[in-house]
Ligand SMILES: Nc1ncnc2c1ncn2[C@@H]1O[C@H](COP(=O)(O)OP(=O)(O)OP(=O)(O)O)[C@@H](O)[C@H]1O
């Protein structure tokens with residue numbers, strides 16, 4: 349076994365007893381331990397258990413001899429990654445080894461992403477590690493301190509409302525209320541009363557006097573969602589409230605003064621609406637004091653792994669799940685017209701479909717994500733903060749693919765070269781360069 353593993357490029361250290369294995373493990377953090385279960389003295393299970401205690405990321409594979417499944421199941425319960433029953437073909441071992449290694453890699457990758465969910469890559473619950481999002485966090489930090497009016501624009505699902513809430517909660521106004529009003533969800537006739545309140549008898553059905561949202565937001569923040577859908581008549585009244593911080597309830601002439609911070613949001617192009625005459629120019633400038641534009645998710649794909657990890661924790665809080673390479677490739681390649689909301693839904697769906705497995709695979713994702721053309725060809729690469737050595741990275745991929753082609757063809761270089769669409773001589777050359 350040691351010899352053949354060596355031929356495949358593994359560096360193997362042999363131990364002729366459990367005692368010897370533990371000694372070696374004291375001195376070196378091996379990636380994998382393969383141990384026979386039954387051994388005189390310290391048995392294989394003890395070796396693996398001790399190894400895991402010392403190196404939690406280590407892969408333990410046990411070899412069982414007596415043909416009962418119970419031993420194998422026990423071993424897995426006690427932390428072994430997999431088992432293999434005697435007698436076995438070398439290929440079986442290779443298969444188990446590769447599978448365990450992949451699991452180990454995913455585990456450490458996911459643990460890395462989870463650690464990134466901390467402080468550095470979020471602002472009040474908004475996650476992001478892309479350049480544009482980190483620039484946004486800085487801007488938010490500054491604007492939270494002021495009371496200037498903000499206009500947030502961005503496609504559907506890019507997080508306009510989360511941003512508005514985050515601003516409120518990091519502002520000096522956080523003790524007062526954040527009041528949201530979706531201007532497109534309320535019929536025009538009622539919107540005015542909803543915003544400014546009304547007195548008894550102001551219109552049919554106005555049985556009592558009611559405070560409007562703007563009053564409820566006194567000392568706090570008023571979030572006007574879909575502000576582009578407001579009629580021009582109402583736009584004028586809003587303009588006055590914005591300019592003077594004063595207004596009257598519908599049906600009343602008593603002026604009320606408020607201290608409110610306004611945040612507007614829209615996914616339509618207000619500047620264009622101004623040009624077309626459907627949105628008041630003066631209101632536009634009053635609203636757009638501080639413009640915040642949220643980029644679509646497809647323009648900040650660096651955020652996808654982080655968001656996926658976050659949503660996995662949200663939807664499967666008890667058993668953190670992993671995402672396979674193929675699934676992550678699909679998620680990274682898709683165009684996400686519905687942005688973060690659509691991604692969140694896709695993860696929720698995958699968790700629901702996943703029924704007890706600990707991994708999310710490409711097949712668990714919505715059909716449109718599976719169908720994105722790059723999903724199968726472009727590898728997903730975790731791009732480290734400090735950058736990476738492109739040549740070394742590409743070489744490691746090349747070496748991995750060559751090794752796998754040789755495994756598939758049982759070491760036949762001619763066939764392996766065919767699989768890789770290269771000449772046999774090129775393959776031989778590369779093998780020489782890799783020193784194998
Ligand atoms: N950066 C982010 N980090 C974490 N969650 C996010 C982020 N952006 C959006 N979300 C989540 O995505 C969903 C949609 O966000 P939100 O409702 O703020 O979008 P929106 O821009 O207001 O969309 P719409 O224009 O359709 O109203 C929410 O569940 C929100 O929690």
Ligand SMILES: [Mg+2]
Pocket residue numbers: 508509573
């Ligand atoms: Mg919204």
